Amino acid sequence: MNSFARQTLPDAEPDAEIVRAYLEASMAPDPDRAATYMLPGTRITFTGGRVFDHPRGPTGFNAGRYRWVKKRMDRFDVCPGEGETVVYSVGTLYGEWPDGTPFEGNRYVDRFVVRDGKIVAMDVWNDSAERILTRKGIEA
Secondary structure, rough: OOOOOOOOOOOOOHHHHHHHHHHHHHHOOOOOHHHEEEEEEEEEOOOOHEEEEOOHHHHHHHHHOOOEEEEEEEEEEEEEOOOOOOEEEEEEEEOOOOOOOOOEEEEEEEEEEEEEOEEEEEEEEEEEHHHHHHHHHOOO
């Protein structure tokens, strides 16, 4: 199989379920429950290159950026490798900005590395910064 092809193998499916459970806990928001799906000290590289070592970091950051935010998880791309699985969660964010203005359709991609049933790395990208600039009338 081409190394660039999307792979969904039975052995890798539990890793996608671990990621889904993590995301659901983080959206509750219940960062301590979300942490149970990660090894302690897992590196979370969040939007803007912010680095956290616990789900409380992104939860606290999001509390300042949004009144509330949730993910519409459209798909999981599962890429099994030697000794680890990379899982991408792709979808859109929806919620309210701090002033109560609703939003939806804000694209996101989260990349997770899962080893032995635990998340060991996470990278987060989304369009929130672009949307904030647009709301302020800034074309960048």
